[in-house]
Amino acid sequence: MMVADDRRKAQLLQLFSNITSKTKIVEPMKKIHGSLRDRDAVEREIALVMREVLDQGFFKTKLKPLQLAKLVSDFYAGRNDTEIARDLGDEKLSKTVARARIRLKLFRDLDFRMPFEKQELTDMIDAGLNMKDIADRLNVSPSTLREYRHVLEQEEDHTLDLYLERIKDIMEDRDLTEQMCRSATNDGLGEAIDITEAELAEIS
Numbered sequence: 001m002m003v004a005d006d007r008r009k010a011q012l013l014q015l016f017s018n019i020t021s022k023t024k025i026v027e028p029m030k031k032i033h034g035s036l037r038d039r040d041a042v043e044r045e046i047a048l049v050m051r052e053v054l055d056q057g058f059f060k061t062k063l064k065p066l067q068l069a070k071l072v073s074d075f076y077a078g079r080n081d082t083e084i085a086r087d088l089g090d091e092k093l094s095k096t097v098a099r100a101r102i103r104l105k106l107f108r109d110l111d112f113r114m115p116f117e118k119q120e121l122t123d124m125i126d127a128g129l130n131m132k133d134i135a136d137r138l139n140v141s142p143s144t145l146r147e148y149r150h151v152l153e154q155e156e157d158h159t160l161d162l163y164l165e166r167i168k169d170i171m172e173d174r175d176l177t178e179q180m181c182r183s184a185t186n187d188g189l190g191e192a193i194d195i196t197e198a199e200l201a202e203i204s
Contacts, residue, residue, distance in 0.1 A: 104167075121134065
């Protein structure tokens with residue numbers, strides 16, 4: 001029985017070695033396992049894309065590339081704007097976060113819950129009415145109206161689509177890696193994760 005267990009353990013370690021492109025495993029498995037899902041690495045990769053977006057002048061924000069990357073990561077983790085702002089170190093950034101999030105087309109259902117029909121606003125804008133007159137007719141404050149208009153404009157804007165597609169690919173690659181890790185763990189790799197460095201070297 002012990003021989004079979006050792007063989008199974010060695011097979012799992014070999015599989016994990018292939019996945020991580022390592023020819024020899026000499027670190028604790030838990031450390032390697034964690035690196036595959038390293039959130040910081042994902043955010044750094046997204047930050048590179050964000051830097052390109054900002055350098056091109058596609059939109060202005062006080063947030064830095066790495067902060068924007070963290071915004072994306074937090075959004076996909078299910079955090080709201082206030083929570084994201086808090087994660088960035090300042091809860092007062094929530095409105096800045098909301099505007100940047102919408103510019104990046106990271107919409108929430110709440111963004112489209114307007115107290116008027118979307119077509120009403122579009123028709124008034126097309127008719128040349130100014131924001132104050134439109135706000136009066138729709139019975140909302142000018143600042144609220146600007147927020148809704150921002151949502152509708154970004155929904156139709158395709159300037160960032162290529163960059164957003166790259167970010168989506170990065171996030172999907174991360175999700176695939178996590179699925180691979182979970183699958184390997186469910187197949188018995190979880191037991192192997194706790195093997196010490198000395199045991200790993202011996203198996204290698």
